[in-house]
Amino acid sequence: FQFNLMVIGRSGLGKSTLINTLFASNLMQSSARTSPEQPLPQTMEIEPKSCLIEENNVRLELTCIDTPGFGDVLDNEKCWDPIIKYIKDQHSTYLRSELTAKRPLFTPDTRVHACLYFIQPTGKGLRSLDILVLRKLCEVVNVIPVIGKADALTSDEKRALKTRIREELNFHRLRCYPYDLETHDEDDRKSNALIRDMLPFAVVGSTKEYTVDGTTFLGRKTRWGTLNIEDPEHSEFIYLRDFLTRTHLQDLIDTTSQIHYETFRCRQLNA
Amino acid sequence: FQFNLMVIGRSGLGKSTLINTLFASNLMQSSARTSPEQPLPQTMEIEPKSCLIEENNVRLELTCIDTPGFGDVLDNEKCWDPIIKYIKDQHSTYLRSELTAKRPLFTPDTRVHACLYFIQPTGKGLRSLDILVLRKLCEVVNVIPVIGKADALTSDEKRALKTRIREELNFHRLRCYPYDLETHDEDDRKSNALIRDMLPFAVVGSTKEYTVDGTTFLGRKTRWGTLNIEDPEHSEFIYLRDFLTRTHLQDLIDTTSQIHYETFRCRQLNA
Numbered sequence A, B: 001f002q003f004n005l006m007v008i009g010r011s012g013l014g015k016s017t018l019i020n021t022l023f024a025s026n027l028m029q030s031s032a033r034t035s036p037e038q039p040l041p042q043t044m045e046i047e048p049k050s051c052l053i054e055e056n057n058v059r060l061e062l063t064c065i066d067t068p069g070f071g072d073v074l075d076n077e078k079c080w081d082p083i084i085k086y087i088k089d090q091h092s093t094y095l096r097s098e099l100t101a102k103r104p105l106f107t108p109d110t111r112v113h114a115c116l117y118f119i120q121p122t123g124k125g126l127r128s129l130d131i132l133v134l135r136k137l138c139e140v141v142n143v144i145p146v147i148g149k150a151d152a153l154t155s156d157e158k159r160a161l162k163t164r165i166r167e168e169l170n171f172h173r174l175r176c177y178p179y180d181l182e183t184h185d186e187d188d189r190k191s192n193a194l195i196r197d198m199l200p201f202a203v204v205g206s207t208k209e210y211t212v213d214g215t216t217f218l219g220r221k222t223r224w225g226t227l228n229i230e231d232p233e234h235s236e237f238i239y240l241r242d243f244l245t246r247t248h249l250q251d252l253i254d255t256t257s258q259i260h261y262e263t264f265r266c267r268q269l270n271a
Ligand SMILES: Nc1nc2c(ncn2[C@@H]2O[C@H](COP(=O)(O)OP(=O)(O)O)[C@@H](O)[C@H]2O)c(=O)[nH]1
Pocket: A010, A011, A012, A013, A014, A015, A016, A017, A018, A030, A031, A032, A148, A149, A150, A151, A152, A203, A204, A205, A206, B122, B123, B151, B152, B153, B157
């Protein structure tokens, strides 16, 4: 099993913390500069990092693709070009190995199966940069919108922001995962509608443990109370975890190869 | 008494909420677009809004200058130019009325006495845009750095971020308010050093009231506890309020006219 997950969003939105919490590993190091002398990021890089995970007796080779510096430079015109190029390059590597005469038995799959796009919890919806980048991403990869650091929102603000973002995704015709196909029956359509109602996932991540009233859990300790990331009232973390590692893992891989890769392959062979 | 306060920072950092809480009024309307159809801000505007405030038997004519759209457009090169131009224009209006032969008894003062600069609570310190804008602002106005929405930080993260920002302000030689003058004695220097140790103020604002255990207070209700903005453990709001409306109000006005305005005047008359 090979699963490749790309993570995109401004620095400081809790991306590395969330990935390390989701896959209970130390896969992503936070991209923080540790001292003022270090120069600020002038360009964006693309850094894949891999590790092996055992989840319910399934061996999963996970690769996380981080994009440090995204949206943090002064002029963000065309900052999405290197990301789209990376995704297309993986498709063309796969295509090349598919077309070679003497094909290896097992083709390594580096295609990006899902992309977590982090939205700021400011309560103001999508920014102009978000809309432009999402427009490009939705054409080439399965995009899953996520609100980072959702503990900065009260229950009402969270509900209002999720509705607002769903409206904006519809208005700008940004087609996120899951897709409705002609081959889908009534049940498939219903389960897709349920997922769409949960998007964007408002998550809180943490790698620190706290013990309150005898129960130990991962959370964040504030001066007015301690938050438990696995409590669905506090954070939609467990919904995102189940979605990514259990219920939709296989479908994300299949959709990538049946929809995104086939569209790419058609265009290349017709060109 | 005339006091002009400029507020700069990306949208959604809680600027309007904080100003309305500081001055117990509805002075600033949040710049949120209410529906997806409304266009995203393409440029930054500068909007002064005035109101009359009674604080401890002193009538204060307060003007708040908002900068909706700051840092939210795609290409932020030179986005600070309109702000610096606005500040200098107020100085030159004041200079012109000072130089006219028949001077009115009372010259209206629209010079900017203080500028609250909002930093994002991401834990990553100053971004490249922050450093460039602060460099320009510190030359023409009293700048007071503030961390917005500080409830997104735990106590340790808050302490680490404040230290980190102070280090970066020193490293980039950004001179915020208060200034050390030759005329100052030992006591003045000590009181300035105390203020510098409190900068940046990590504040949480709110205009909603909650009642917990019989006491009513302004706060934010989360699923794991209710925060009281006037509790110094939860938010440095009361320190910023005392600093701005009581202890340093007069000094901010004096420093503007003795340092920033005189520097401007000298340059203009020598030019
Ligand atoms: N309030 C809040 N802070 C978080 C959360 N997740 C991480 N953090 C803190 O935010 C800071 C930056 O997180 P990091 O994961 O490095 O962000 P990244 O730059 O997006 O990878 C760290 O100090 C974390 O402790 C969260 O869900 N809520």
